[in-house]
Amino acid sequence: MLVARVREFDTEAVAGSAMELFWTRGYEATSVRDLTEHLGIGQGSLYAAFGSKEGLYRAALEHYRTRLAGDALRELDGGTDIREVVRELLLGRVRVAVQAGGRGCLFVNAAAERLPGDAATRRAVSDAFRASQAALTEVLTVAAARGEISRRHDPRTLAEFLVTFLNGLLVSSKVTPDAGAFHAVVEVAVGALD
Template structure:
């Protein structure tokens, strides 16, 4: 989404040139973090998935947390890009938020990736040693809500959302639905169930914002 990423720069390679595809290694690391969570992922898990040894990992990506932050940026630039485009390009706020929820009802169950949303799921709990990771993910989660709010405020300015609507509350509601769908997917909900949740939330729009006149 539109949150300004704090992506960590990769540590410059030392010694012999890399003999692996960095972008592919990053994608594989993303999948491991997404499936197991930040604390549940070890360096050995990462090196096994990425097909590199630990010196190569540290040389290319820095520490585990730096690698993790790069995977979050990668997630947003690839899998997260479609949802942001829907939010930006749909002609009304209602259509934009509906498109995001309907999109997530599909992708949260995509068999080609871990279920749910990486940003919602990978670091909701934390120890003192991983507080910075939790706070980093919390910023991303709040950024989604900020994007919803900005789109509703744009709808007010453009006349498809009534003046006086509490954009903050409506955005928080739909972001909560979005988070809940991610958790439902991780717990095994199928596309039909997630679609039903999305449609119920979409049908609540008029009650939340009122009808434009």
């Protein structure tokens, strides 16, 4: 009688550790051997759990989305002054990118490294960007209804602008890993709410 072998590791924890390695090195520069050594699991176990290096990469992107990017979106619900909420969202994400050793944002890095050729990565990045835009649209719609921001721009358009601006800011933070250097340009973006 065959007995199925029980997986001896937590796949979520492995995805989190792999996320750190992919975030630091990028997809192409991370080999399967690098992953197995870093994660402390065998190649067979990696393939059994994730199917491939690409499967582990997708799991790492999802881990990033639910753990790190999700934190930024949850902060949108906590603020009362919409300008301060947007300002802190933008500067906060830059601080995280800079504090992470200048690694930037894993989604922005994935887009730059893997697109346009990798359809699965395109979906993951696109889903994350859409989730950010939807959350911002919701907050900005409420702020517009309350008269807290100008109605000269549609909240959805403002949200798309802010997400696009943030992505550019995250790329720039890799070039200039100093969060304080971006205060003035963030104020220009916050001015779009007036």
